[in-house]
Amino acid sequence: GEDVEQSLFLSVREGDSSVINCTYTDSSSTYLYWYKQEPGAGLQLLTYIFSNMDMKQDQRLTVLLNKKDKHLSLRIADTQTGDSAIYFCAERKNTGFQKLVFGTGTRLLVSP
Amino acid sequence: ETGVTQTPRHLVMGMTNKKSLKCEQHLGHNAMYWYKQSAKKPLELMFVYNFKEQTENNSVPSRFSPECPNSSHLFLHLHTLQPEDSALYLCASSLNVQGPANYGYTFGSGTRLTVV
Numbered sequence: 001g002e003d004v005e006q007s008l009f010l011s012v013r014e015g016d017s018s019v020i021n022c023t024y025t026d027s028s029s030t031y032l033y034w035y036k037q038e039p040g041a042g043l044q045l046l047t048y049i050f051s052n053m054d055m056k057q058d059q060r061l062t063v064l065l066n067k068k069d070k071h072l073s074l075r076i077a078d079t080q081t082g083d084s085a086i087y088f089c090a091e092r093k094n095t096g097f098q099k100l101v102f103g104t105g106t107r108l109l110v111s112p
Numbered sequence: 113e114t115g116v117t118q119t120p121r122h123l124v125m126g127m128t129n130k131k132s133l134k135c136e137q138h139l140g141h142n143a144m145y146w147y148k149q150s151a152k153k154p155l156e157l158m159f160v161y162n163f164k165e166q167t168e169n170n171s172v173p174s175r176f177s178p179e180c181p182n183s184s185h186l187f188l189h190l191h192t193l194q195p196e197d198s199a200l201y202l203c204a205s206s207l208n209v210q211g212p213a214n215y216g217y218t219f220g221s222g223t224r225l226t227v228v
Contacts, residue, residue, distance in 0.1 A: 008152060035216075041221050041222075042204075043155075043202070045218075099160065099209070101154075
């Protein structure tokens with residue numbers, strides 16, 4: 001497909017793990033990113049993964065990459081209410097100059 | 113504050129008005145971007161400037177007119193907008209368009225635009 005695809009909503013209980021999924025479009029994309037957007041704010045870079053890796057862990061965040069299926073996921077362990085935000089997946093496409101293409105964002109709601 | 117400042121934070125304008133959005137960064141970045149964020153849609157790249165030169169116009173209607181007088185400032189001039197142009201307009205910057213991957217983009221907080 002043409003678009004980076006994400007589900008729109010995810011609701012979890014505090015303390016549970018959250019898994020946010022993304023399907024990207026270009027198998028030649030070199031880097032894939034996760035950004036977080038809190039209410040009233042811009043996007044903040046959370047983490048990224050290079051396309052020759054299949055996993056990256058950074059504290060409570062684990063990124064899994066399946067290049068064959070062009071599938072990316074973000075797992076947040078021990079989810080807290082402060083993790084409630086919109087999470088965007090983005091791919092860095094090699095089209096002339098390198099640009100980021102974003103998905104729709106997944107709104108994560110963490111309830112106490 | 114992320115280092116990218118957008119003003120105003122909120123803007124309500126009529127369809128016949130002319131207004132401008134401003135973006136400013138003092139991060140030493142040379143590439144600046146305008147994105148449009150609408151509900152339930154992917155973030156849409158509108159314009160890219162690299163070292164003050166426009167490198168991409170993503171089929172944006174001419175009622176949106178960007179201006180980049182220097183590497184630190186980016187404007188989006190608006191005129192005769194439509195209600196469907198109501199959205200959050202985000203500015204971002206990066207070292208340059210070929211910038212290192214772990215740098216990513218730095219985003220501003222956006223301007224919430226409502227066209228009435």
